[in-house]
Amino acid sequence: MSQNHLTLAFPLKTPSDTKVLTDHFSPMMPALFEAEDAIGTVHYSRFTVLSDKTFLFVADFDGEFGQLMLNLAKLAGPLFDTIFAHVDKPPPTPVADNAEAFVEWAAEHLLHPLTVFTAYSGVTAREIKALAADAAVESATQQLPFLVILPTRSRLAFIELQLLLRTMHSKVQRDLAAVGTPHFAQFVSLEDNQVGFFTVYDGSFDKYIADFTKNIGEVFDLIFKFTKDPPPSPCRRHLQEFIDFAASANRAPIGFYQAYPGLSVQDIHALVADREAGDKR
Numbered sequence: 001m002s003q004n005h006l007t008l009a010f011p012l013k014t015p016s017d018t019k020v021l022t023d024h025f026s027p028m029m030p031a032l033f034e035a036e037d038a039i040g041t042v043h044y045s046r047f048t049v050l051s052d053k054t055f056l057f058v059a060d061f062d063g064e065f066g067q068l069m070l071n072l073a074k075l076a077g078p079l080f081d082t083i084f085a086h087v088d089k090p091p092p093t094p095v096a097d098n099a100e101a102f103v104e105w106a107a108e109h110l111l112h113p114l115t116v117f118t119a120y121s122g123v124t125a126r127e128i129k130a131l132a133a134d135a136a137v138e139s140a141t142q143q144l145p146f147l148v149i150l151p152t153r154s155r156l157a158f159i160e161l162q163l164l165l166r167t168m169h170s171k172v173q174r175d176l177a178a179v180g181t182p183h184f185a186q187f188v189s190l191e192d193n194q195v196g197f198f199t200v201y202d203g204s205f206d207k208y209i210a211d212f213t214k215n216i217g218e219v220f221d222l223i224f225k226f227t228k229d230p231p232p233s234p235c236r237r238h239l240q241e242f243i244d245f246a247a248s249a250n251r252a253p254i255g256f257y258q259a260y261p262g263l264s265v266q267d268i269h270a271l272v273a274d275r276e277a278g279d280k281r
Contacts, residue, residue, distance in 0.1 A: 015052035017086035029255035035075035139262020175216035
């Protein structure tokens with residue numbers, strides 16, 4: 001089953017809807033997590049506020065987009081009903097009774113990634129959980145989301161950066177793999193000539209950024225040529241400035257779902273390697 005990534009944009013009616021929505025949204029997260037556990041195909045998900053006009057849902061999952069949306073409509077419909085009360089031109093509600101219309105609306109508001117990364121391609125969330133349970137692996141690593149918004153200098157810079165990221169797909173894959181701690185990552189085009197970098201990683205923020213600059217710093221040095229008010233380059237020589245920039249550009253997640261909390265990228269690699277070795281015996 002293939003792994004996929006989604007960034008879904010909810011256009012809000014008014015700027016005030018952002019605060020009203022976020023104030024009432026966090027208490028609904030346990031119900032969403034329970035639904036995603038039941039669905040079984042979601043690796044990670046999180047909501048965040050992009051701006052006073054847009055709310056985002058970001059997820060990494062197995063299988064088809066349409067099937068995931070149908071399952072979410074069935075099992076987490078009330079949560080999306082709450083969102084749509086604040087959305088401009090929403091689909092019919094309640095979502096649970098209008099699942100196909102919800103899927104069509106979501107497909108029209110899906111932001112397609114420029115490039116994506118996965119640390120363990122082809123392994124499903126269910127398989128990872130099962131392998132960890134069979135091996136009695138103790139979960140000890142903190143997993144964290146990173147939701148960075150990069151404003152570009154102009155419309156032309158935005159277009160050039162999109163082209164750059166598409167052409168650098170292979171290098172981005174190699175460099176993120178070399179970091180060793182990102183689980184999933186995607187670059188996504190956003191409103192107002194911005195690009196989002198959304199990832200889930202292991203360990204502390206400062207260590208992640210230090211490893212990041214060492215292994216994929218060259219990519220971000222190129223990205224910063226198109227970015228408004230970037231940190232000094234090369235970023236590996238200006239680590240603290242890059243840490244400060246990343247911290248200020250990072251958006252707070254709302255409701256971070258983890259299918260297998262505590263398992264590091266290296267834990268998962270070891271579990272998959274042990275399974276493959278066992279299959280050969």
